[in-house]
Amino acid sequence: DLDPLEFGGNVTWQEPAVSDRVQDYLLYFAEDAIGTNRSPVGSIVPVGTSRELLAPEISQLPAFTHLVIYTRSYLVEQTTPGYFALSDTISIVSSIVFEDLDLDFNDLGSNITWTEPIVNQQVTEYYVYLADGSEPAKTLGDNGNMPWTGRSQLGVVSVGTDMLFVPPETPRNGYSHVVIYASSDLVEPLGPTAGQARQTTPQYLVVHDANASVSNVDFVGKDLDLEDLGGVVSWNAPGSDYDRVLSYVVYLSLDDIGTNRSQIEQDVPYGTNMLLTPPETPRNAYTRFVVYTKSTLVEQTTPTAHSLFDTSALARNLDFLDIDVDRGELAGNLTWDPPSDELHVVRYNVYLSENAYGLGRHYLGNVTVGIYELLVLLELLI
Incomplete structure (x- = not known):
């Protein structure tokens, strides 16, 4: 039993050379070698047997x-024990250590690492x-058992391993801690059965659920053709967990959640909060710009969206x-009249x-905004 102040394991002993008057053996925990304040443990072991498996979680207290x-004979228990x-x-x-690199709230993902116990000869798994x-x-169940209701298993690894990978988008489900139990094997020598002793007191870590989303996404359209986009998409950096953001990814999307999304240009490195949408980018059926944060592990699944407004300015x-x-x-x-x-x-x-x-256009000239006429030069050959 790997918990402090708890015992469990195999007890073995050598039977007396003369045991014809011995009926059985009685096992106790005591405060000294002579049995002071002793407390019985295990079962009564019949003579001819020199071992006893003590179940885990036997308390050492007081x-x-x-x-x-x-x-013990059929008459009396001896007064001087073996010890x-x-x-x-x-x-x-x-x-x-667990640094959550899934940047969506209520989703987890990254490596959990730990330092193995210095004394781990009895450990088989974590x-x-x-x-x-x-x-x-x-929680007390209908059958009288006490099943665990306050935990959800992430995985089991063998001794010698000090890491477990938690896949991105693992639901947190309201849990607040990572807990790790060491486990040992309680094997009955020479017998076919084996039991497993798992710690009842784990080591733990309070989980920090990273939440790094951009805010205030905006778009200033500069392509003045209807159904064509061009201009700058901008946003504010996350207000929390920004140290876990590697880059931003910007898409056109059919809705707020990124349906049928199409990426605009390349990823934007952290520290830059804008992206130029090239002129004459087809709008197609898209209605939103969506911006995702991305860590070294994964791109978040819930973006921040901005409704798309297609700027159009045609002279009339x-x-x-x-x-x-x-x-x-x-x-x-x-x-002409202005748009x-x-x-x-x-x-x-x-x-x-x-x-x-x-088609085949020939440049005649330009005027600044506010002027709505242009004198075409005389004798222009057409």
Whole structure:
């Protein structure tokens, strides 16, 4: 039994050379070698047997220091026992470390590491759990048993291993602690059965559930064509656990949770809080920008979203009166009305084109915003 002040294991002894008057053996824990304040342990062992398996979790309290064994005849128990000084095997892990690298709240993921006990000869495995406290709760069941209800197993590793990987997106389910139990084998010598003694008092670590999401996502559209996007997506860095953020990933999405998302450009390193969406990026059916944080382990699964507004600014009511009377030449004043939203317009570029979509266009000139006419040069050959 690997808990402090608790015992469990195999007791063996050598029977007396003359045992024809011995009926059985009685085992006790006592405060000294002569059986002071003794307390019975185990079963009554019949003569001819020289071993007894003591179940785990036998308390050493109040202050037992010896195991004493008395022979008993059919008449009386002897007064001077054989004895053995108790040595309490304590094997508890230490220095548990768990840095959660799943950046979604209520999801966990990363390596749990610990330092193995210095005395670990009896240890066979380590059992790792999420738990509701440093000593997980038990609940009385319908059958009278006391099953564990305050813990959920993460894994089991063999002695010699000091790490367990917790996959990303492991639900925390309200648990507040990581607890680790050392386990030993209680094997009955020469027998076919084996039992397992697991610590009842684990080592523990309070879990810090990382939560690192950006805020205040914004987009300023600079591509003035309808159904085309272009401009800067910006955001504020996470207010907590930012030291675990490696980069940001920006997508176009159909909704707030990243459905059918399409990444814009490459990952943005931590420390930069904006990304240029290239001009003429097709909007398609997307309705949101979504921004994810990413650690060295994984990208978060719940992004921060921003509703997409497609900026469109088309000049209206174009008018041109040709005052050059020669065939194949143009001259005159081109006028137009400004778009309904002129916020992002800085100038108007004017072209002569083969069709309404700018095919084979020829640059004529430009004017700054606020001016809505351009004089086309005389004798321009068309």
